[in-house]
Amino acid sequence: MNIEDYHGVWVFLEHKSGSIVPVSLELLGAGRRLADKRGVSLAGILIGDGVKPLAEHAIAYGADCVYVYDAPIFKYYRTESYMKAIIAGCQKYKPEIFLYGGTSTGKDLASAVATDLATGLTADTTMLDVDAETGLLEASRPAFGGNIMATILCKKDRPQMATVRPKVVKALEPDYSRAGEIMEEPVELREEEIRTKVLDIVRFAVQRIRLDEADIIVAGGKGLGGKAGFEMIREFANTIGASVGASRDAVEAGWIEHHAQVGQTGVTVTPKIYFAIGISGAIQHLVGMQNSGLIIAINQDPNASIFQACHYGIVGDAFQIVPLLTQAFQQALGKEVEYG
Amino acid sequence: MAEKFDVIVVGAGPAGTACAYTLAKNNVSVLLLERGEYPGSKNVMGGVLYRKMMEDIIPGFYKEAPIERPIVEQRFMMLDKESAATFSYKGMEWGKEPYNNFTVLRAKFDQWFADKAVEQGAVLVNETVALACIVENGRVVGVRTDRPEGDIYANVVVLADGVNSLLAKSLGFHKEFKPDEVALAVMEVLKLDKRIIEDRFNLEGDQGCTIEIFGDSTKGILGTAWLYTNKDSLNIGVGTMLSGLIKHKLKPYELLEYVKTHPMIRPYLQGTDQQEYLAHLIPEGGYRSMPRIVGDGVLVVGDAAQLVNAIHREGSNMAMTSGVVAAETIIEAIAAGDFTEKTLDVYKRRLLDSFVGEDLKKYKDATHHFEKYPHYFEQYIPMLNRAASQMFTVDGTSKREKQRKIWQGIGTAGEKMKIARDLFQAWRVMK
Amino acid sequence: MLHIVACIKQVPDTKIIKMNPKTNTMDRSSAPAILNPYDAHAVEEAVRLKARYGGKVSVVTMGPPPAVKAIRKCIEIGADEGYLITDRAFAGADTLATSYSLTKALEKIGTLHPIDLIICGKMTIDGDTGQVGPGIARRLDIPPLTSVNKVVELEQEAGIAIVHRKLEDGYEVIQTSLPCLLSVEKEINEIPYSTLPNMLRAARYQPVVWSVDDLGDVDRTLLGLKGSPTIVAKVWPPEKPKGGEMLQGTSEEQVQRLFSILMERKTLFRDVGMRKGGGPQ
Incomplete structure (x- = not known):
């Protein structure tokens, strides 16, 4: 491999229900910065069935060019089919950097692609930079459960690949006057080559607000002592229109469902307000919420490390504080309605 | 099957x-x-x-x-409120094979x-x-x-x-233990740099030191405190009879906190990070x-x-x-x-x-003897400290005069007899 | 007979591990080595499938000799056999080199007893990548399926597996061909308390141990540090937050103060109040 042959930054454009997912737009912002620093172009790669119209959004968000693989075979995400499109693109255009959103799809796809291309892949990156001279991608991520940060390099192989955690970089303001190229790529893949079929997609009836999109999160931890504690914070959350999150300990104790888990092995969240109630603040929790706008911690233990990470802290019994707070909001929000 | x-x-x-x-x-x-x-x-x-x-x-x-460290020095510290009389033995023969203890x-x-x-x-x-x-x-x-x-x-x-x-x-x-058959030990492991341990305890290389602490460390309750050197941590603890804690309405960790902040102990612990805490029952009924x-x-x-x-x-x-x-x-x-x-x-x-x-x-009979006669801890250790203080303070008094004062300070003839008797008793149960 | 192999790893328990702040290295003595918790669910799923369809469960791991303990843990859960590949040449492997080494081990296991299904945990708690499972599948050229939270059916004769893949708001029902590789979510099962006979078997169990030479045709340049495209250039401690303002006073006073702080941002809450009152959308 001659790494001189590789140029440009690529972003995998993941889409869902007819729009590009937020993390891919964020990556176009990050990719723009890397490409400008390096003096190369930024491209998006869009794979799906009838997805071509999405390409203009990618350009508005910073791409110079979008490669589109549009065919019925790409109706559903399947590792085998999507992977083949990406590998074809990489072999044809030889990008030097390739970024994927750190979603389950992005991680699944990147792992398979990296193996076939025999190149380096850094998972769950939270910071990205590039050496303008060499084009070396500096991908940094928390390691060992968030106990250290590590910068990973891939010196001899291309493309340098990374999956990037959602919400760690900001998307650019879209500019629909930007010019860009949309390239429709040939698709030679046949259905018989793909061993995996999607038989059905089942969506849960109750649409809950996804934690990583919530503006306010009320999260509970081991200090809540059990399901009753979560009932209490759920009432508070309902009063102020918040979603309910949890620490790993609380999830593992079975007090609340897995999808509520915030942290290294759960969801990364950046709400405008984050309440950490009865959460001690283990490092693996902090990495998942520390970028929240306003962090309020309530804990009985004055030495809990959550108080280091919060903006405002209350040392006290959650079972006393939370009902008082709920009450205060119930009264105040009731008034708002009268005058609103 | x-x-x-x-x-x-x-x-x-x-x-x-x-x-x-x-x-x-x-x-x-x-x-x-x-x-x-x-x-x-x-x-x-x-x-x-x-x-x-x-x-x-x-x-x-x-x-x-x-093993953490072979012990080359054992110190015994008789603690009063703001003083300590220490006896120690250090021997290089303990620092080499086959060692004494670890x-x-x-x-x-x-x-x-x-x-x-x-x-x-x-x-x-x-x-x-x-x-x-x-x-x-x-x-x-x-x-x-x-x-x-x-x-x-x-x-x-x-x-x-x-x-x-x-x-x-x-x-x-x-049967269920009675409180006077069980001691409660509370201990902490405190992280400290290997080098600092060696400097602070006057050790070379992997050598270790133990300090057994009597007297004020247990606030007059029967028991002892201790401070041991591990490789890169210290082990501090205090063990007392459960009955004594109950009688004095003391919580175990309060006692440990008291030991840790005692002016004679405190300097040893400077700059340490608490790593672990443990409370443990020890049968002490013998x-x-x-x-x-x-x-x-x-x-x-x-x-x-x-x-x-x-x-x-x-x-x-x-x-x-x-x-x-x-x-x-x-x-x-x-x-x-x-x-x-x-x-x-x-x-x-x-x-x-x-x-x-x-x-x-x-x-x-030892445990019970000391339990029955708390003045070993309450009176004699402070007395020993006073005596040492008078002996070593330079104030222009002659040594002979000092010894006379110390002897007088112990009390009346009757009290002296009682002390002699007590010490003999203690010697008998310990020897 | 159905042969299911789980790929597992022994990891330091990152939940309690402590770092040496001076050298930025892990204080390994502070964290015991455990079976990667996600892998325990992979093994349990294999054991459950064996209970349903009959067959045999093997586990394979790459690691230093003490990793035998992680294999024993799998025997406790109910695995039948364990294979440890251990060699200095494996040291320093990133996910790409790891998937190569494990693939070589799986190929060798397959020559002893053909493999129908490979199961991996979602990820390891020390690496946090989830990349090795799909990597193995690519190398063996079998379908990789990640985020699996249910195995609906295996039909060994027809060579078909039907599984559920977890989505953010539901799941996909997937049909694929056997052999395939599944990376399973923790929620796929609960691990029951092992039986005493399994504990006894595990305590005595000696796994098969292979070095690189035992694996047959291996390209040594693809192993360990040499075979790893990524390198760790630098490590540093995560930024320590400065600590917040502690609200003082009685519970009532604390709540009053917090409430007024929150009310400075009351636009965030206004919507709620409106919704509650059924006001305009």
């Missing part, structure tokens, strides 16, 4: 492992049951390991065992020791709680564990399940409260048999001896094909004839 071993040992602490090791080495099939994640996992603390007993089991063990971290050492037993052929099963002995016709024939399909059988069951031995209790061997330790098909060893020398803090030492003696007894019982109480009773006799029994007998 549930499996059957020759012997099941319940508890992989020093006593249980010493027993299992000795049995396995003699080709006896032995199952070692441990409730923790691994042996030692329930005990994050450090302690002193005496070389002699351990070496009888594994010669030259210190060449490979995870500091160890139990979590590491117990695991290593149990692995040694496994190497000899013992079967070690962790994370399994023995709920009860299986008793048939008045004979212990096995153990019921908390696991599915959890019954397991053996010719002899050895109970090494610690001071709170539930199994010994369920057999009616133990010879007087030793429970029944032999039955049909069952032996009790270690802390479960209340084998602790309250004065010299030699728990693991005696525990190991009891484990070995139990193993030797069982090996003979296997040869004879007889596992009745009558045959196994040899264990008790041998134990009492060994240094374990000798020591327990010798010190049997």
Whole structure:
């Protein structure tokens, strides 16, 4: 491999229900910065069935060019089919950097692609930079459960690949006057080559607000002592229109469902307000919420490390504080309605 | 069909492992049951390991065992409110093979020791709680564990399940301890840079130091405090009789906090980070409260048999001896094909004839003596400190004059006689 | 007979591990080595499938000799056999080199007893990548399926597996061909308390141990540090937050103060009040 042959930054454009997912737009912002620093172009790669119209959004968000693989075979995400499109693109255009959103799809796809291309892949990156001279991608991520940060390099192989955690970089303001190229790529893949079929997609009836999109999160931890504690914070959350999150300990104790888990092995969240109630603040929790706008911690233990990470802290019994707070909001929000 | 071993040992602490090791080495099939994640996992603390007993089991063990530091200096500190009189012995002969004793971290050492037993052929099963002995016709024939399909059988069951031995209790061997039979030890491991430890305690290389602290460290309650050096941590703790804590309405951690902030102790601890905290019951009743330790098909060893020398803090030492003696007894019982109480009773006799029994007998009155006469701690240690202070303070008084003042300071002739009598009593129970 | 192999790893327990702040390295003595918790669910799923369809469960791991303990843990859960590949040449492997080594081990296991299904945990708690499973599948050229939270059916004769893949708001029903590789979510099962006979078997169990030479045709340049395209250039401690303002006083006073702080941002809450009152959308 001659790494001189590789140029440009690529972003995998993941889409869902007819729009590009937020993390891919964020990556176009990050990719723009890397490409400008390096003096190369930024491209998006869009794979799906009838997805071509999405390409203009990618350009508005910073791409110079979008490669589109549009065919019925790409109706559903399947590792085998999507992977083949990406590998074809990489072999044809030889990008030097390739970024994927750190979603389950992005991680699944990147792992398979990296193996076939025999190149380096850094998972769950939270910071990205590039050496303008060499084009070396500096991908940094928390390691060992968030106990250290590590910068990973891939010196001899291309493309340098990374999956990037959602919400760690900001998307650019879209500019629909930007010019860009949309390239429709040939698709030679046949259905018989793909061993995996999607038989059905089942969506849960109750649409809950996804934690990583919530503006306010009320999260509970081991200090809540059990399901009753979560009932209490759920009432508070309902009063102020918040979603309910949890620490790993609380999830593992079975007090609340897995999808509520915030942290290294759960969801990364950046709400405008984050309440950490009865959460001690283990490092693996902090990495998942520390970028929240306003962090309020309530804990009985004055030495809990959550108080280091919060903006405002209350040392006290959650079972006393939370009902008082709920009450205060119930009264105040009731008034708002009268005058609103 | 549930499996059957020759012997099941319940508890992989020093006593249980010493027993299992000795049995396995003699080709006896032995199952070692441990409730923790691994042996030692329930005990994050450090302690002193005496070389002699351990070496009888594994010669030259210190060449490979995870020991922290060989102890070259032992200090005894008599503490008053703002002073301390210290006696110390440091000897370089303790700094080289075969050493005298060591500091160890139990979590590491117990695991290593149990692995040694496994190497000899013992079967070690962790994370399994023995709920009860299986008793048939008045004979212990096995153990019921908390696991599915959890019954397991053996010719002899050895109970090494610690001071709170539930199994010994369920057999009616133990009654609930009285508060004056049990000491509560609270301890902390404090992280400190290896270099700083060596500077602060005047040590070279891997050498270690122990400080036993008497007097104000326990606020007049019977007990001691201690400070040990590990490789890169300190072990500080205080042990007192439960009865004393109750009487003085003191919480154990308050006492530990008091020791840690005492002006004579504080400088040793500067810049340390607390790593672990542990409270632990220690049987301190000595010879007087030793429970029944032999039955049909069952032996009790270690802390479960209340084998602790309250004065010299030699728990693991005696525990190991009891484990070995139990193993030797069982090996003979296997040869004879007889596992009745009558045959196994040899264990008790041998134990009492060994240094374990000798020591327990010798010190049997010590704990109670000091408990009954608290003025040893309340008066004599402060008196010693005053005397030392007068002796060493340079104020233009002659030494002879100082000695006279010290003698006067002790009180009237009657009081002097009482002190002499008390000291004689203490000497008698300790000697 | 159905042969299911779980790929597992022994990891330091990152939940309690402590770092040496001076050297930025892990204080390994502070964290015991455990079976990667996600892998325990992979093994449990294999054991459950064996209970349903019959067959045999093997586990394979790459690691230093003490990794035998992690294999024993799998035997406790109910695995039948364990294979440890251990060699200095494996040291320093990133995910790409790891998937190569494990693939070589799986190929060898397959020659002893053909493999129908490979199961991996979602990820390891020390690496946090989830990349090795799909990597193995690519190398063996079998379908990789990640985020699996249910195995609906295996039909060994027809060579078909039907599984559920977890989505953020539901799941996909996937049909694929056997052999395939599944990376399973923790929620796929609960691990029951192991039976005493399994504990006893595990305590005595000696796994098969292979070095690189035992694996047959291996390209040594693809192993360990040499075979790893990524390198760790630098490690540093995560930024320590400065600590917040502690609200003082009685519970009532604390709540009052917090409430007024929150009310400075009351636009965030206004919507709620409106919704509650059924006001305009």
